[in-house]
Amino acid sequence: MLMGAPAIGIWHQYMPSDRGRTLAQELDFERMARCLQRLAEGEVVIRRTQRFSPFAFPLVVERLREEGSTEQLGERVRRLVEEMERALVAGS
Structure with a gap:
């Protein structure tokens, strides 16, 4: 069970009062x-x-960024968006 009050108490213990209150x-x-x-x-x-779902898109882009490729990241992302849009239209 999560409790808000103990977390606030611990926070105030380590933070100056004005700054702690603001945060x-x-x-x-x-x-x-x-x-x-x-x-x-x-x-x-x-x-x-x-x-992959639209929620996974940022993770996919991050993975593409880390992979070595001669293709520019922007071009790869554009192609992924086009593929997702085609799949969406085909599914409707």
Whole structure:
């Protein structure tokens, strides 16, 4: 079980009061704790797809960036976007 109050207490212990108070307001620990609790109680659904999903696109681009290729990254990304758009149109 996640608790927001202990996290705030620990935060204030190590941060000067004014700065800690400002950061606590910006980060909204209690809201973050509630969100994490909902995630912990939720169901994880894993689905295999034929292609990567739009959520995976940034990860795919990062992988392409690390791979050595004579093709420019921008050109590879453009081609991936075109493939995704064609697949979307074909699936409708």
